[in-house]
Amino acid sequence: MKEYALMMIGAALVNNVILARFLGLCSFMGVTTRIDTAAGMGLATTFVITVSSMADWAVQTYLLAPYGLGFLRTVTFILVIASAVQFTELTVRKVSPSLFQMLGIYLPLITTNCAVLGVALLLVESHMNFLASTLFAFASSLGYSLVMVIFAGLRERLALAPVPRLFAGPPIGFIVASLLAMAFMGFSGISTG
Amino acid sequence: MIRLSDRNTVEGIVRVVEVQDGVLWLQPEQTSTCGSCASAGQCGKGIGSLARRNEARRFSIAHQDGLGLGVGERIVVGIAPRILVKAALIAYGLPLTTALAAAGIAQSWFGGDLATLLAAATGLACGLWMARLGARRLSASGELAPRFLRRAKPGESDGGKSES
Numbered sequence: 001m002k003e004y005a006l007m008m009i010g011a012a013l014v015n016n017v018i019l020a021r022f023l024g025l026c027s028f029m030g031v032t033t034r035i036d037t038a039a040g041m042g043l044a045t046t047f048v049i050t051v052s053s054m055a056d057w058a059v060q061t062y063l064l065a066p067y068g069l070g071f072l073r074t075v076t077f078i079l080v081i082a083s084a085v086q087f088t089e090l091t092v093r094k095v096s097p098s099l100f101q102m103l104g105i106y107l108p109l110i111t112t113n114c115a116v117l118g119v120a121l122l123l124v125e126s127h128m129n130f131l132a133s134t135l136f137a138f139a140s141s142l143g144y145s146l147v148m149v150i151f152a153g154l155r156e157r158l159a160l161a162p163v164p165r166l167f168a169g170p171p172i173g174f175i176v177a178s179l180l181a182m183a184f185m186g187f188s189g190i191s192t193g
Numbered sequence: 194m195i196r197l198s199d200r201n202t203v204e205g206i207v208r209v210v211e212v213q214d215g216v217l218w219l220q221p222e223q224t225s226t227c228g229s230c231a232s233a234g235q236c237g238k239g240i241g242s243l244a245r246r247n248e249a250r251r252f253s254i255a256h257q258d259g260l261g262l263g264v265g266e267r268i269v270v271g272i273a274p275r276i277l278v279k280a281a282l283i284a285y286g287l288p289l290t291t292a293l294a295a296a297g298i299a300q301s302w303f304g305g306d307l308a309t310l311l312a313a314a315t316g317l318a319c320g321l322w323m324a325r326l327g328a329r330r331l332s333a334s335g336e337l338a339p340r341f342l343r344r345a346k347p348g349e350s351d352g353g354k355s356e357s
Contacts, residue, residue, distance in 0.1 A: 050289055130300075
């Protein structure tokens with residue numbers, strides 16, 4: 001249990017998908033203009049990353065590894081991720097058309113989010129069992145959502161701040177992102193200390 | 194459909210596609226991307242056509258007397274931000290929680306990967322069923338229904354930029 005907890009803290013904070021691995025930067029800058037939309041996108045991505053990681057683990061363990069098809073890994077994982085997104089879209093539409101109308105915007109964005117593929121490929125390298133890999137994926141995506149919400153909050157405040165004209169918009173956003181990344185570097189003390 | 198607006202409403206621009214007695218049928222006017230980078234025009238295009246996706250996301254709101262809205266008009270609708278997060282928690286958070294809980298229990302009971310995998314899939318299915326119940330309750334309370342805010346200004350778009 002302790003190993004799982006440490007692994008999840010490491011995946012969410014120390015090796016954060018966005019600030020340490022630099023994955024999912026498009027949505028990081030694009031969908032963080034407001035906390036609510038960032039939270040919605042974060043939850044949708046969390047769901048897709050976790051579900052697709054479960055499927056990717058099964059495909060890797062029961063199909064690619066036993067038959068020596070490792071060279072097809074990236075293509076296969078992309079297919080699995082696209083299928084997971086389609087599954088999610090169909091399921092949410094079936095579960096509640098109202099929710100689908102409201103949340104459907106996030107789903108196409110997730111398919112092209114490199115964080116999903118990045119986490120799946122990291123799992124293959126780490127050779128974990130099913131539960132550990134699922135928890136790792138879940139924690140990684142929670143870390144993604146956390147950073148999205150934090151950054152959205154900062155950008156909401158930035159929108160009200162007197163920013164010099166040359167730095168207004170994305171430039172000040174990138175500067176804030178770099179400061180946030182440096183702040184997250186402090187979490188690396190957890191694993192080494 | 195979603196864009197930055199005042200703090201109390203998440204707004205989106207929709208087009209009126211049908212006007213029936215007391216009901217307006219609306220179609221979101223959105224791109225399939227966040228629209229914030231140079232690749233916005235190409236991003237996500239391969240995942241089904243945008244027209245088909247938007248058509249699938251048609252929805253209706255109660256027609257308000259005296260507005261005189263016609264087919265083809267662009268209007269702005271909005272929902273409370275709190276509802277957006279609540280809906281996301283029900284749709285995505287609940288199934289994930291049950292899937293992870295089921296996987297954890299199966300791992301401690303059986304220990305094998307296959308059993309854990311099957312338990313996670315079962316937990317996910319149960320979670321989706323529970324999400325359906327939760328969404329029905331939320332829908333019945335009327336909280337999920339977007340409300341008419343105003344007519345869209347000429348050139349106004351979801352990204353907040355003028356169309357040229």
